Every structure is written in C-alpha cells, then in structure tokens.
Amino acid sequence: MAGSLEAKLETVADWIAAARHVVVFTGAGVSTESGIPDFRGPGGIWSRYSPITYQEFISDPEARRESWRRSRESYSQFAAAQPNAAHLAIAELERLGKLECVITQNVDNLHQRAGNTRVIELHGNSQWVVCLECGKRYPRAEIQAWLERGVEMPACEQCGGILKSATVAFGQAMPERETTEAETYSRACDVFIVVGSSLVVYPAAYMPRYAKQSGARVVLVNASETDFDHRADAIFHERAGEVLPRLVDMVRARLPALPEGPPAA
Ligand SMILES: [Zn+2]
Known part of the structure; x- marks a missing residue:
C-alpha cells in the first residue's frame, strides 16, 4: 500500500x-x-557473548555458573526498563x-x-526463575539477592534441583x-x-x-x-x-x- x-x-x-x-x-x-537490547541485532548480546544452550546449561556446571554470572550483570538493565x-x-x-x-x-x-x-x-518471562526438578517458581528479584550475596549457581530450596530462568533458552523446546x-x-x-x-x-x-x-x-x-x-x-x-x-x-x-x-x- x-x-x-x-x-x-x-x-x-x-x-x-x-x-x-x-x-x-x-x-x-x-x-x-x-x-x-535486541539480542540478535548489531551490538546485541549475542554479538558479544556466545549463547549458552539449554543442553550446556543442564549438563555443564561451568556453563551454568557462566550463565548466572551474565544474568547477574545484566539484571539491573532489565529491571530498570519501563x-x-x-x-x-x-x-x-x-x-x-x-x-x-x-x-x-x-x-x-x-x-x-x-x-x-x-x-x-x-x-517465557524473565521475571521468574523455575526449578527444573519440582517446578517451584521464584521471583527473579529474589534470586538476584542470592547472586549478590555470592551464590554462583542457585539451587532449589525445596528439592535442591537446578534453577533456571523461566525463559526459553537456545536449544530448548x-x-x-x-x-x-x-x-x-x-x-x-x-x-x-x-x-x-x-x-x-x-x-x-x-x-x-x-x-x-x-x-x-x-x-x-x-x-x-x-x-x-x-x-x-x-x-x-x-x-x-x-x-x-x-x-x-x-x-x-x-x-x-x-x-x-x-x-x-
Ligand atoms: Zn525444586
């Protein structure tokens, strides 16, 4: 038109x-x-960091630690967005x-x-973190407090399972x-x-x-x-x-x- x-x-x-x-x-x-930032656009996060796939996140503790480190650093930018x-x-x-x-x-x-x-x-929604074992959900803000106190790989309080952002990672269904x-x-x-x-x-x-x-x-x-x-x-x-x-x-x-x-x- x-x-x-x-x-x-x-x-x-x-x-x-x-x-x-x-x-x-x-x-x-x-x-x-x-x-x-547009993750895929020029200057986006993926042009600076290689993405961590879902498979790496669940199977490799080093990948999981790195993923939470990035998440801890970028949190304030996302939390401030209006x-x-x-x-x-x-x-x-x-x-x-x-x-x-x-x-x-x-x-x-x-x-x-x-x-x-x-x-x-x-x-998904980045305001939430979910336990991959029992499904318990945590507000992302609460997990940020754990990360800032020095927790490197948050685990579920209820069952000890792996916690992950309630978003769809690369390689995840x-x-x-x-x-x-x-x-x-x-x-x-x-x-x-x-x-x-x-x-x-x-x-x-x-x-x-x-x-x-x-x-x-x-x-x-x-x-x-x-x-x-x-x-x-x-x-x-x-x-x-x-x-x-x-x-x-x-x-x-x-x-x-x-x-x-x-x-x-
Ligand atoms: Zn759990």
Missing part, C-alpha cells in the same frame, strides 16, 4: 475499528525504545475492546506492566500450550499486526502466514524489511513508539461513544 504515512494510518485504523478480532504480535523491536509509548498504545487497544491478545517473543514483562491482560509469551494458542489466535483474527519482529525465527515466521491464510489483513511495523513485506497489506518501516500511538488515537476516534442511558427496548 502506497501513500502518505497519515493516509496509511487512517486506512489501518479503519480496518481495526471494523475488525472483530485483532491480534498484535511483538518482537524485540517493541522494547528497544525501552532500553532493552514500558514505552508502543507498549502503552497496545495496552490502550485492549482497553478500547479492540485487541484479542498480544503474542510476544519478548520475555521482559513490559506488555503486562503497560496494562495488557491477555499476553501469550512464546519465550518451545512451550507447547503457548505455541498452540498463538497459532489458534493467529488463524482466528481478521487483523494481525506485527510490531518489532523481523519474523526470522520459528514460530514467529509462521504466525503472519497463518493469519494471511485465514483471510486476515497483515500489518507490519518494523524498522527494517522482512521476508513477509511482499505479502503484507500495510507496512510501516518506522519506530513503533511513533506509529502506534497515532494509530490508536485514530482507532479511538472511530469507535462509537458509550451509549447514554438505558438502551432502547
């Missing part, structure tokens, strides 16, 4: 206002404006009754903190329930909006395809081009924090005002 940014936004706002089921899919790009204008706009879409759910590849909890209540996390839910919502929506994902990893790359196959309009808001651009109905190669608040304002202006008094019989 060509035309001015304003005209494109007006068109997409029409689609959202008329839609019955809108789904937003987010990747690292929605959180970079909150100061959270939802940005893009997160807030997506939360506003839910308050307006125009958002079925957010599907996210992010683990930063910023959608929930912005006010979204229906968030499907494909890669995707969570089944969340992946299935994400596919179901992607297939059932009529507008599918991708924000800040270059759609290169599984299952992210498939979700807009499912939506498109089911007849949904697909909107991309991403700084750079993606392999899906040629199939999208609208593309914004702009900052999410600029585009989304304007879009949501336009959606709000299209929705009927709340009725006054009791409805007519």
Whole structure:
C-alpha cells in the first residue's frame, strides 16, 4: 500500500475499528525504545557473548555458573526498563475492546506492566526463575539477592534441583500450550499486526502466514524489511513508539461513544 504515512494510518485504523478480532504480535523491536537490547541485532548480546544452550546449561556446571554470572550483570538493565509509548498504545487497544491478545517473543514483562491482560509469551518471562526438578517458581528479584550475596549457581530450596530462568533458552523446546494458542489466535483474527519482529525465527515466521491464510489483513511495523513485506497489506518501516500511538488515537476516534442511558427496548 502506497501513500502518505497519515493516509496509511487512517486506512489501518479503519480496518481495526471494523475488525472483530485483532491480534498484535511483538518482537524485540517493541522494547528497544525501552532500553532493552535486541539480542540478535548489531551490538546485541549475542554479538558479544556466545549463547549458552539449554543442553550446556543442564549438563555443564561451568556453563551454568557462566550463565548466572551474565544474568547477574545484566539484571539491573532489565529491571530498570519501563514500558514505552508502543507498549502503552497496545495496552490502550485492549482497553478500547479492540485487541484479542498480544503474542510476544519478548520475555521482559513490559506488555503486562503497560496494562495488557491477555499476553501469550512464546519465550517465557524473565521475571521468574523455575526449578527444573519440582517446578517451584521464584521471583527473579529474589534470586538476584542470592547472586549478590555470592551464590554462583542457585539451587532449589525445596528439592535442591537446578534453577533456571523461566525463559526459553537456545536449544530448548518451545512451550507447547503457548505455541498452540498463538497459532489458534493467529488463524482466528481478521487483523494481525506485527510490531518489532523481523519474523526470522520459528514460530514467529509462521504466525503472519497463518493469519494471511485465514483471510486476515497483515500489518507490519518494523524498522527494517522482512521476508513477509511482499505479502503484507500495510507496512510501516518506522519506530513503533511513533506509529502506534497515532494509530490508536485514530482507532479511538472511530469507535462509537458509550451509549447514554438505558438502551432502547
Ligand atoms: Zn525444586
């Protein structure tokens, strides 16, 4: 779709206002404006550190110690991050009754903190640490206190099992329930909006395809081009924090005002 940014936004706002089921899919790009680095991008963590796979983490104590050392160091940066204008706009879409759910590849909890209540996390949530033996969950902040007192490899208080961030590591299976839910919502929506994902990893790359196959309009808001651009109905190669608040304002202006008094019989 060509035309001015304003005209494109007006068109997409029409689609959202008329839609019955809108789904937003987010990747690292929605959180970079909150100061959270894109792990895979230039200057991202993986260009400085080689990732520790799930298999290394569970089988090699040295890898586990190194993983917690990195986690201890980067914690303050993640803990300080605040939802940005893009997160807030997506939360506003839910308050307006125009958002079925957010599907996210992010683990930063910023959608929930912005006010979204229906968030499907494909890669887990870094606010929690989980025991791989008994499943007991610990707030990440509590584990940070252990690390700062000198614990190098936290173990479960209940069973002594290995503790691991409740996020999906390289080489670890995707969570089944969340992946299935994400596919179901992607297939059932009529507008599918991708924000800040270059759609290169599984299952992210498939979700807009499912939506498109089911007849949904697909909107991309991403700084750079993606392999899906040629199939999208609208593309914004702009900052999410600029585009989304304007879009949501336009959606709000299209929705009927709340009725006054009791409805007519
Ligand atoms: Zn345990």
